[in-house]
Amino acid sequence: MLYNAYELQRTMLSGAAAWASIGAEVLSNPALPVGYFGFGPVVASALDVFAHAATPRGKPTFDIQEVTVDESTWGVTESIVLHRPFGNLLRFEHEGLPENAPNLLIVAPMSGHYATLLRGTVARMVESSRVYVTDWADAKMVPVEAGSFDLDDYIDYLIGFLEHIGPGTHVLAVCQPSVPALAATAVMSADDHACRPATLTMMGGPIDTREAPTSVNDVAMQQPLAWFENNVIATVPLSYPGTGRRVYPGFLQLAGFLSMNLGSHLMSHWAMFKHLVAGDGESAAASKAFYDEYRSVCDLTAEFYLQTVEHVFQKHSLPKGEFVHRGKRIDLTAINDTALLAIEGEKDDISGIGQTRAALHLATGLPEARKKYYLAQDVGHYGIFNGSKWRNRIAPVLEEWIETHRTAPLGAHS
DSSP: OHHHHHHHHHHHHHHHHHHHHHHHHHHTOTTSGGGGSTTHHHHHHHHHHHHHHHSOOOOOOOOOOEEEETTEEEEEEEEEEEOOTTEEEEEEEETTSOTTOOEEEEEOOOSSBOGGGGHHHHHHHTTTSEEEEEEEOOGGGSOGGGOOOOHHHHHHHHHHHHHHHOTTOEEEEESTTHHHHHHHHHHHHHTTOTTSOSEEEEESOOSOTTSSOOHHHHHHHHSOHHHHHHHTOEEOOTTSTTTTOEEEOHHHHHHHHHHHTHHHHHHHHHHHHHHHHTTOHHHHHHHHHHHHHHTOBOOEEHHHHHHHIIIIIISOTTTTTOOEETTEEOOGGGOOSSEEEEEEETTOSSSOTTTTTHHHHHOTTSOGGGEEEEEETTOOTGGGTSSHHIIIIIHHHHHHHHHHTOSOOTTOOO
């Protein structure tokens, strides 16, 4: 019933948004005098903001057309190099990259948003690296016949992607995937796998949520696992390929994130409205672009979501040494040559300071020279991987770390 009720509401809002958009265009038409005086601009701006907020959104595109390196501009190519039911492996590169450019696998969050949330991350790193991205599928679009997808499968996918790319690959895990990426690295290290990462960078990841708990952690801890299963898990309706699949809907995840900072989101839309009234289309467009991406959400499989709540936020299985993959306990001390970089934002309100850094303390088998911690001053969660502070301050730290550890792990072979 939850999903069907949402679909009904979405359909109604879609019609209202269409009419609001038409009204805004009519009132903004330069051929009509009402758009120049009185309440014309105010009403048009209000309708525009409502239409933008209520319009349904599909999966965005990366749309990274070109990159400028050392004053030379190169066209960027995007391709699917490996297709899997629950996620494709994408590759981004340009002709200006040297033959020996490092391979970087960016592991996108599976947390309700599409991989395109990392558009700025990819655009910056493709300047110096051949970038691969995990393009996770929307669970409601995956037929039930494709099977289930849980934390074990997530780790298996990462290992498979690394095998496809080859030895010496560098990995960047943004937020939520820091946990399975660290687990996959430990599994591959224990097996002396030739394709284990040369470096693993974790940014704003919940490795140990007992450190500086945030409101996100508090929500996960306030209710037993059964509450989440009974209250936020829904069944995909008939209108989608994944009909019958049990999922954690993306619209619930979005509602949760919006409610965490409702005041700031309301102020952002108020500012958008004022920009439109004042005729500042450029500032309004910047806000619209952010919310176009932020409000584009997808569903997670129920089994993956519930296991994440249980093991990452409630039981703290990985830092306690109790995390299991395919029936075998994951031993983080097995990581002995993959260089680890932990990056945190000083103002991160999703992953508190110390949660990502915990990985460095847990990898006791790794020499200190192959560990690094970087705290980005005056940076929030999204600023870690997007925006000017990411491009100018954080990305150079990552590039230097990759360059320092360019070779494959010590025991790896090609």
